[in-house]
Amino acid sequence: MARSDVxxxxxxxxxxxxxxxxxxxxxxxxxxxxxxRMVRDAAAAEDLAQEVFLRxxxxxxxxxxxAKFTTWLFxxxxxxxxxxxxxxxxxxxxxxxxxxxxxxxxxxxxxxxxADKSPGMVExxxxxxxxxxxxxxxxxxxxxxxxAVLLHKYHDLDYDEIARILECSESALKxxxxxxxxxxxxxxxxxxxxxxxx
Amino acid sequence: MxxxxxxxxxxxxxxxxxxxxxxxxxxxxxxxxxDCRARVEEFRRLWGVLDEAPALEVSPAFDARLRQRIAxxxxxxxxxxxxxxxxxxxxxxxxxxxxxxxxxxxxxxxxQDLANNTTRSEEEFxxxxxxxxxxxxxxxxxxxxxxxVPATQGKSPRKL
Numbered sequence: 098m099a100r101s102d103v104x105x106x107x108x109x110x111x112x113x114x115x116x117x118x119x120x121x122x123x124x125x126x127x128x129x130x131x132x133x134r135m136v137r138d139a140a141a142a143e144d145l146a147q148e149v150f151l152r153x154x155x156x157x158x159x160x161x162x163x164a165k166f167t168t169w170l171f172x173x174x175x176x177x178x179x180x181x182x183x184x185x186x187x188x189x190x191x192x193x194x195x196x197x198x199x200x201x202x203x204x205x206x207x208x209x210x211x212a213d214k215s216p217g218m219v220e221x222x223x224x225x226x227x228x229x230x231x232x233x234x235x236x237x238x239x240x241x242x243x244x245a246v247l248l249h250k251y252h253d254l255d256y257d258e259i260a261r262i263l264e265c266s267e268s269a270l271k272x273x274x275x276x277x278x279x280x281x282x283x284x285x286x287x288x289x290x291x292x293x294x295x
Numbered sequence: 296m297x298x299x300x301x302x303x304x305x306x307x308x309x310x311x312x313x314x315x316x317x318x319x320x321x322x323x324x325x326x327x328x329x330d331c332r333a334r335v336e337e338f339r340r341l342w343g344v345l346d347e348a349p350a351l352e353v354s355p356a357f358d359a360r361l362r363q364r365i366a367x368x369x370x371x372x373x374x375x376x377x378x379x380x381x382x383x384x385x386x387x388x389x390x391x392x393x394x395x396x397x398x399x400x401x402x403x404x405x406x407q408d409l410a411n412n413t414t415r416s417e418e419e420f421x422x423x424x425x426x427x428x429x430x431x432x433x434x435x436x437x438x439x440x441x442x443x444v445p446a447t448q449g450k451s452p453r454k455l
Contacts (some may be wrong), residue, residue, distance in 0.1 A: 125358070126351075129351055129353050129357075139351060146353075146357075151361070227347055231345060232348060235348075249306075250342065250345055256312065268303065271304070274306045275302050275303050278338055278341060281341055282334075282337050285344055288344045289337060289341050
């Protein structure tokens with residue numbers, strides 16, 4: 098029977114390195130993606146994700162499961178991301194339609210030749226363009242609304258978890274989410290109008 | 296229509312996390328409110344659009360770099376404090392020595408006072424020993440030689 102995240106972390110506390118590896122495998126990609134959507138810099142997102150795991154590792158001896166493991170993990174990630182953004186460490190770069198979607202390929206994806214009118218290439222271009230517009234709209238949200246949307250939409254955290262991370266009540270969180278989605282609805286109206294079925 | 300009352304419940308209603316009572320209340324409102332029905336539909340399409348944002352692939356070197364950083368973390372128990380923690384008996388002995396030194400330094404200086412008193416007594420004795428005879432009233436008062444001097448010539452001993 099698979100161990101819960103809390104049990105895995107308690108095993109890490111007891112010195113089990115394999116349990117730490119299991120948590121790393123499970124949360125590495127979600128964390129990097131959350132941080133990428135927060136800071137819009139792939140390399141920085143990986144650095145921040147590593148910092149999150151380092152802090153989990155350093156705190157292992159004192160770990161006491163007072164909340165879900167994901168609440169703790171994403172709270173560390175949120176604080177690190179917000180601190181990095183407020184420190185101005187990451188320039189809010191305009192995303193080009195040639196932007197790579199991998200943090201590690203060094204941007205080696207081929208540039209799209211606009212003269213190439215094959216349906217696949219045009220579709221790829223449109224998808225990249227839409228993705229960039231979506232990322233930009235999320236980036237434009239106020240910090241708390243951005244965190245709320247990312248944790249709710251992309252990480253499926255419960256309301257009480259997100260409220261703990263944002264240090265607000267559940268009703269305040271629901272209000273945040275409504276305002277965030279309302280803003281995105283307006284910002285992404287052209288994409289929504291064209292149909293959101295991908 | 297009082298739509299504001301239902302706004303904060305719409306998201307929970309749409310993602311299936313509303314309570315039964317909340318769901319019933321929202322559904323009743325949606326039956327009567329075309330604007331909120333339209334908003335719910337637009338939110339559903341928005342969520343579909345948000346799903347288009349592709350996920351980032353983590354670089355292949357991520358795990359190796361993290362393991363390097365963890366390996367570089369200082370081990371528990373290094374440094375002076377950690378050394379003492381590793382040897383508790385030595386730590387306790389050192390603590391006792393320090394406490395003893397503090398206690399001794401707080402004691403009153405009795406031996407020093409005795410030494411000082413001895414020095415003072417010797418000095419006073421020297422002073423008395425060397426005092427000239429004429430300055431010693433006791434000697435003068437008992438000096439029998441003065442009693443043989445005639446009264447007309449003798450004056451009462453000058454009182455010092």
